[in-house]
Amino acid sequence: MAMASQALVSSTFANVNSAKDVSFSSAFSPSSLRCNDAMPRMTVSRGIRVASCAVESLEKEKTSYATKVTRNANFAKLQAGYLFPEIGRRRAAHIAKYPDAKVISLGIGDTTEPIPSVIAEGMKAKAQALSTLEGYSGYGAEQGEGSLRAALQKFYLKLHPDTGVKASEVFVSDGAKCDIARLQMMFGADVTIAVQDPSYPAYVDSSVMMGQTGGYEADSQQYNKIHYMKCTPENDFFPDLASAPRTDIIFFCSPNNPTGATATKKQLEELVAFAKKNGSIIVYDAAYSIYISDDSPKTIYEIPGAREVAIEISSFSKFAGFTGVRLGWTVVPEELLYADGFPVIKDFNRVMTTSFNGASNIAQAGGLACLSDDGWKAMEELVAFYKKNVEIIVEAVTSVGLTTYGGKNAPYVWVHFPGQSSWDVFAKILEEAHIVTTPGSGFGPGGEGFVRISAFGHRENIVEAAERLKKLFG
Amino acid sequence: MAMASQALVSSTFANVNSAKDVSFSSAFSPSSLRCNDAMPRMTVSRGIRVASCAVESLEKEKTSYATKVTRNANFAKLQAGYLFPEIGRRRAAHIAKYPDAKVISLGIGDTTEPIPSVIAEGMKAKAQALSTLEGYSGYGAEQGEGSLRAALQKFYLKLHPDTGVKASEVFVSDGAKCDIARLQMMFGADVTIAVQDPSYPAYVDSSVMMGQTGGYEADSQQYNKIHYMKCTPENDFFPDLASAPRTDIIFFCSPNNPTGATATKKQLEELVAFAKKNGSIIVYDAAYSIYISDDSPKTIYEIPGAREVAIEISSFSKFAGFTGVRLGWTVVPEELLYADGFPVIKDFNRVMTTSFNGASNIAQAGGLACLSDDGWKAMEELVAFYKKNVEIIVEAVTSVGLTTYGGKNAPYVWVHFPGQSSWDVFAKILEEAHIVTTPGSGFGPGGEGFVRISAFGHRENIVEAAERLKKLFG
Numbered sequence: 001m002a003m004a005s006q007a008l009v010s011s012t013f014a015n016v017n018s019a020k021d022v023s024f025s026s027a028f029s030p031s032s033l034r035c036n037d038a039m040p041r042m043t044v045s046r047g048i049r050v051a052s053c054a055v056e057s058l059e060k061e062k063t064s065y066a067t068k069v070t071r072n073a074n075f076a077k078l079q080a081g082y083l084f085p086e087i088g089r090r091r092a093a094h095i096a097k098y099p100d101a102k103v104i105s106l107g108i109g110d111t112t113e114p115i116p117s118v119i120a121e122g123m124k125a126k127a128q129a130l131s132t133l134e135g136y137s138g139y140g141a142e143q144g145e146g147s148l149r150a151a152l153q154k155f156y157l158k159l160h161p162d163t164g165v166k167a168s169e170v171f172v173s174d175g176a177k178c179d180i181a182r183l184q185m186m187f188g189a190d191v192t193i194a195v196q197d198p199s200y201p202a203y204v205d206s207s208v209m210m211g212q213t214g215g216y217e218a219d220s221q222q223y224n225k226i227h228y229m230k231c232t233p234e235n236d237f238f239p240d241l242a243s244a245p246r247t248d249i250i251f252f253c254s255p256n257n258p259t260g261a262t263a264t265k266k267q268l269e270e271l272v273a274f275a276k277k278n279g280s281i282i283v284y285d286a287a288y289s290i291y292i293s294d295d296s297p298k299t300i301y302e303i304p305g306a307r308e309v310a311i312e313i314s315s316f317s318k319f320a321g322f323t324g325v326r327l328g329w330t331v332v333p334e335e336l337l338y339a340d341g342f343p344v345i346k347d348f349n350r351v352m353t354t355s356f357n358g359a360s361n362i363a364q365a366g367g368l369a370c371l372s373d374d375g376w377k378a379m380e381e382l383v384a385f386y387k388k389n390v391e392i393i394v395e396a397v398t399s400v401g402l403t404t405y406g407g408k409n410a411p412y413v414w415v416h417f418p419g420q421s422s423w424d425v426f427a428k429i430l431e432e433a434h435i436v437t438t439p440g441s442g443f444g445p446g447g448e449g450f451v452r453i454s455a456f457g458h459r460e461n462i463v464e465a466a467e468r469l470k471k472l473f474g
Numbered sequence: 475m476a477m478a479s480q481a482l483v484s485s486t487f488a489n490v491n492s493a494k495d496v497s498f499s500s501a502f503s504p505s506s507l508r509c510n511d512a513m514p515r516m517t518v519s520r521g522i523r524v525a526s527c528a529v530e531s532l533e534k535e536k537t538s539y540a541t542k543v544t545r546n547a548n549f550a551k552l553q554a555g556y557l558f559p560e561i562g563r564r565r566a567a568h569i570a571k572y573p574d575a576k577v578i579s580l581g582i583g584d585t586t587e588p589i590p591s592v593i594a595e596g597m598k599a600k601a602q603a604l605s606t607l608e609g610y611s612g613y614g615a616e617q618g619e620g621s622l623r624a625a626l627q628k629f630y631l632k633l634h635p636d637t638g639v640k641a642s643e644v645f646v647s648d649g650a651k652c653d654i655a656r657l658q659m660m661f662g663a664d665v666t667i668a669v670q671d672p673s674y675p676a677y678v679d680s681s682v683m684m685g686q687t688g689g690y691e692a693d694s695q696q697y698n699k700i701h702y703m704k705c706t707p708e709n710d711f712f713p714d715l716a717s718a719p720r721t722d723i724i725f726f727c728s729p730n731n732p733t734g735a736t737a738t739k740k741q742l743e744e745l746v747a748f749a750k751k752n753g754s755i756i757v758y759d760a761a762y763s764i765y766i767s768d769d770s771p772k773t774i775y776e777i778p779g780a781r782e783v784a785i786e787i788s789s790f791s792k793f794a795g796f797t798g799v800r801l802g803w804t805v806v807p808e809e810l811l812y813a814d815g816f817p818v819i820k821d822f823n824r825v826m827t828t829s830f831n832g833a834s835n836i837a838q839a840g841g842l843a844c845l846s847d848d849g850w851k852a853m854e855e856l857v858a859f860y861k862k863n864v865e866i867i868v869e870a871v872t873s874v875g876l877t878t879y880g881g882k883n884a885p886y887v888w889v890h891f892p893g894q895s896s897w898d899v900f901a902k903i904l905e906e907a908h909i910v911t912t913p914g915s916g917f918g919p920g921g922e923g924f925v926r927i928s929a930f931g932h933r934e935n936i937v938e939a940a941e942r943l944k945k946l947f948g
Contacts, residue, residue: 181828
């Protein structure tokens with residue numbers, strides 16, 4: 001490989017299909033794999049710009065030994081690197097180019113404010129206890145500690161009196177992204193899926209990995225066999241279910257990442273009725289529910305009948321700044337059955353016990369602290385802080401005539417740039433205002449013409465970013 | 475479901491194929507699913523005792539609604555519940571039966587001693603820092619923090635000067651069990667695998683889940699398409715490679731769980747040569763390497779050529795008592811290529827960035843502390859403590875004429891009960907000595923006739939367990 005790497009000083013730029021190398025390279029030391037540009041040149045394909053060193057063929061030539069193991073064909077279908085590492089790479093390249101610029105990151109949606117003390121104290125106390133004979137504990141239940149599962153049951157009771165969520169139906173995990181992969185592993189290769197378009201990329205990418213899809217179609221920018229439910233201003237960001245085909249699984253996120261749109265009770269009733277009619281399973285992503293301040297449902301289980309058709313995933317990441325601490329959960333109701341009557345919860349339990357070993361006990365102590373009265377109050381203050389950030393961004397961007405969506409019940413502002421390429425706008429904002437955003441088309445073709453601005457940031461950075469955006473687009 | 479559950483008061487006992495219900499039931503509140511016995515009666519099938527309520531058929535009858543989603547057929551192939559939850563369930567049932575007995579748990583292999591202060595302090599400091607503006611961090615790299623990856627590179631350098639492991643090849647994770655599942659997701663359904671028999675159950679179970687296997691054969695107690703490499707006293711616990719067929723993947727664990735056997739340098743050279751000849755990929759599980767006190771290799775990368783054929787997984791669980799903290803890592807060398815020349819590390823990077831979001835930053839701070847000079851010393855003391863436990867157990871068990879294996883370089887004692895059923899011996903030790911062990915056959919048919927005794931325990935419990943075992947078998 002050392003030899004192969006050296007050969008790479010002469011690099012070429014490959015097509016969209018090899019764009020995974022871009023994000024890959026960010027994982028490597030500069031010496032191990034490199035293109036000859038600090039930031040690879042780009043090829044344009046329908047508004048998505050991707051780039052790559054032509055690594056594979058060179059490696060094949062130069063390396064003397066390869067195993068006889070065939071590469072998983074599903075991985076070869078995957079397009080450009082997973083979105084957020086790619087954004088991170090572009091950010092790093094920008095900083096390298098402008099070492100003196102004050103780059104403000106409103107891209108990946110990463111929390112920035114400290115974890116409230118009352119919650120951090122819970123984790124400190126657990127770390128301390130683990131160093132004592134009385135307080136030490138080893139393996140916990142793969143499904144999560146009983147106390148935390150019980151606290152999450154109460155959390156649901158607080159959200160709505162009729163959710164019916166039991167502690168035994170709550171599976172504590174290291175985060176929603178990880179649970180999505182485990183759910184896909186459970187569903188297997190033979191299910192069909194639908195996603196909102198645009199949507200959080202992990203739904204689609206994990207589906208491709210598991211072999212649920214056909215190949216990628218460059219024209220439509222869609223994978224074969226996935227149904228993309230367009231969510232745009234025209235349909236108030238709620239899919240047209242009347243024209244949607246039946247799929248086995250429907251991924252649905254509300255408040256939505258990236259659009260910030262939040263489904264009303266009536267819309268969710270429609271969704272549940274649609275799933276029930278079709279015998280589909282909804283995977284409902286409620287990771288942003290705490291940002292809801294109107295009467296939109298905070299859990300799918302507010303909707304009668306949802307227990308027979310819906311799994312809910314959620315996370316402490318955006319509730320309490322746990323993006324790095326890693327703690328989430330998934331609810332699988334006992335009533336949810338496969339076609340043969342077999343309870344889905346049993347297979348999910350099997351996945352959790354076989355391919356997972358419990359969330360970190362320190363993180364779980366933090367989760368318990370989050371759900372205490374003081375912890376809850378602290379989380380509400382944290383969320384209020386970020387929502388004030390949203391207001392500042394929305395005000396700035398609308399003041400220069402841009403149209404925004406989302407924001408009301410979510411930490412994301414979805415800014416419309418009609419007729420423009422998302423990646424172009426992303427590049428312009430980065431180059432000229434030194435602000436990292438996320439190109440809407442990174443969330444699916446339905447996001448083209450939009451840019452997502454995250455409201456996670458220190459206040460002074462948000463205020464400055466707002467000023468820069470006003471200047472840039474004013 | 476409430477109705478369905480009530481119907482279960484009249485339960486029947488199903489065949490081996492439904493035994494997954496047993497472990498499943500441990501995840502549920504008693505009210506949600508129950509058999510009419512506190513501990514289900516058992517049916518005997520070739521030495522494995524399993525039991526089940528006939529849940530599925532009743533549920534199907536009584537529940538009014540089922541989705542039209544077909545259950546993943548691979549899950550239906552899975553046999554009795556994942557081993558360790560099952561052991562936990564039996565332990566709980568025993569405690570319920572003998573509330574006054576002092577049950578000693580030497581089953582699951584769970585660490586019992588406090589995390590050394592120097593390491594716990596690292597985690598406390600991180601939890602504290604997360605509550606400050608300066609110390610807060612959100613999402614880390616999915617591959618792990620740079621400082622920890624660099625420290626693990628140094629760790630390999632310390633093990634052996636020629637491993638060649640680079641920081642960029644180390645992927646930090648929440649544990650080896652989770653990485654096994656992610657590796658399987660990467661390999662996909664079309665690979666063939668070989669495992670040591672007996673072996674850690676997660677290799678086989680994750681393989682079945684991913685669809686790499688055929689059905690289970692009750693006669694051989696093996697899944698079709700998996701090659702079981704028998705490891706017994708007859709072959710010094712090293713598989714007969716001359717008679718082994720080629721498979722794509724070879725899972726190999728040394729020091730071995732459960733047998734405690736440790737491959738010599740010569741044996742590992744044979745293994746690498748075998749993989750190289752066949753173009754196979756070795757997944758080398760080195761989770762117990764720190765227990766090696768002779769000159770057996772502590773990493774597969776001590777073997778020349780291993781970088782072209784081997785992935786190594788490892789974990790802080792048994793190094794520092796991190797079973798509940800959750801921290802491990804996987805090394806994928808750049809030289810490891812699929813048949814088409816595509817680097818395996820690229821696909822593993824893709825799995826990690828798409829289906830994982832980094833190990834807890836607090837756990838990673840603990841990992842860094844582990845690898846500091848003081849942390850390393852503390853881990854060595856911890857390991858020495860457990861190895862003294864091993865001596866006590868081995869001495870007791872051999873003093874009454876039983877033959878043991880393992881122990882020398884591992885925290886497990888593999889006790890031979892020739893001609894007896896592992897589950898029978900397990901049940902006898904639990905019933906008469908109130909000691910939880912692990913039946914060897916739970917690790918595969920090759921473990922039949924053995925029981926694994928874990929040396930993880932407080933000294934006084936180990937001493938008492940040793941006494942009870944002497945009495946029981948003396």
